[in-house]
Amino acid sequence: MIDITVENFETEVVAASMNTPVLVDFWAPWCGPCKSLGPVLEKLETEYAGRFKLAKVDSDQEQQLAAMFGIRSIPTCVLLMNGQPVDGFTGALPEGKVREFLDKHVPSAEEVQAEVEEEQALDALAEGDTDTALEKLQHAVATDPANDDARFDYVKLLLQLGRDDDAKVAFAPVIAKAAGSRKLGALKAWMDALDFVAVGACGEGAGAEFDAKIAANKRDFEARLGRARWLMAQQRWTDAMDELLEILMRDKAWNDEAARKVYVAILEIIEPPKVKVADGQIPPEDPVVATYRRRLSSVVLS
Numbered sequence: 027m028i029d030i031t032v033e034n035f036e037t038e039v040v041a042a043s044m045n046t047p048v049l050v051d052f053w054a055p056w057c058g059p060c061k062s063l064g065p066v067l068e069k070l071e072t073e074y075a076g077r078f079k080l081a082k083v084d085s086d087q088e089q090q091l092a093a094m095f096g097i098r099s100i101p102t103c104v105l106l107m108n109g110q111p112v113d114g115f116t117g118a119l120p121e122g123k124v125r126e127f128l129d130k131h132v133p134s135a136e137e138v139q140a141e142v143e144e145e146q147a148l149d150a151l152a153e154g155d156t157d158t159a160l161e162k163l164q165h166a167v168a169t170d171p172a173n174d175d176a177r178f179d180y181v182k183l184l185l186q187l188g189r190d191d192d193a194k195v196a197f198a199p200v201i202a203k204a205a206g207s208r209k210l211g212a213l214k215a216w217m218d219a220l221d222f223v224a225v226g227a228c229g230e231g232a233g234a235e236f237d238a239k240i241a242a243n244k245r246d247f248e249a250r251l252g253r254a255r256w257l258m259a260q261q262r263w264t265d266a267m268d269e270l271l272e273i274l275m276r277d278k279a280w281n282d283e284a285a286r287k288v289y290v291a292i293l294e295i296i297e298p299p300k301v302k303v304a305d306g307q308i309p310p311e312d313p314v315v316a317t318y319r320r321r322l323s324s325v326v327l328s
Contacts, residue, residue, distance in 0.1 A: 027081075028080070031087075031091075050103065052104070053085065066118075078132045099116055143166040143176070144175065152299075156187065159183060163179050164180060167196065177199075215292075250273050254269040263295070275325055289318075296315060297315050
């Protein structure tokens with residue numbers, strides 16, 4: 027719990043709500059109902075263990091803030107998320123009702139735990155500790171199966187490690203969402219490439235076979251797409267995108283824009299996690315991703 031003034035409002039409420047929901051309690055020392063609601067809010071803040079932040083505004087001392095929120099009676103509570111008020115209530119609600127209010131907006135304990143473990147996994151990956159990263163991501167997905175970001179990272183790591191069957195099992199619960207999700211769709215494109223290689227029995231000599239077909243007909247787009255998928259299966263991402271660009275430069279719309287779709291999927295796969303930077307700063311873009319985004323744009327827009 028923190029006392030809010032005009033001086034710290036921007037930092038402790040607006041900026042803080044970009045990461046954690048902030049419940050602003052407008053109260054006054056003379057207000058009887060405020061005295062019964064206050065302890066309830068403080069108890070729940072402790073119980074929810076960081077899932078929301080309680081900020082208290084003395085309406086008598088901070089009339090400017092009260093006026094800014096249009097407070098007409100107290101106690102009044104306003105919940106801010108991402109810098110904006112999203113909901114609120116007036117009066118000394120009983121604890122059960124306050125819980126109901128919070129649970130509509132505040133992430134569950136499972137969601138918070140999964141996010142923490144996902145972040146720990148990415149830190150472990152950055153240090154080259156794939157075993158810890160895999161363990162953390164597996165637990166994050168088990169804790170919060172709806173966390174598609176954690177699932178993406180988990181399935182991606184399994185594929186990178188060559189554990190294709192495990193990746194397919196982990197991906198199965200969300201396969202129906204792949205068409206509407208850029209990240210999940212990228213994983214499906216990768217697994218489709220692996221299936222293409224497995225079904226076609228594309229061994230080491232497949233590259234020469236694709237090259238021969240392309241040499242005979244530079245507009246053999248099926249061969250070029252097949253070669254790109256063969257390269258994807260080997261995680262030769264830039265080589266695969268170079269091949270896809272050869273299709274796009276000749277026929278952007280071929281096969282319902284198949285080359286562009288696979289190219290975009292690869293960009294999603296190779297995009298590294300964003301580097302942590304100070305508030306207000308833009309994280310640097312990966313140079314390989316930036317280069318191949320520019321190449322795609324120049325071809326598609328030409």
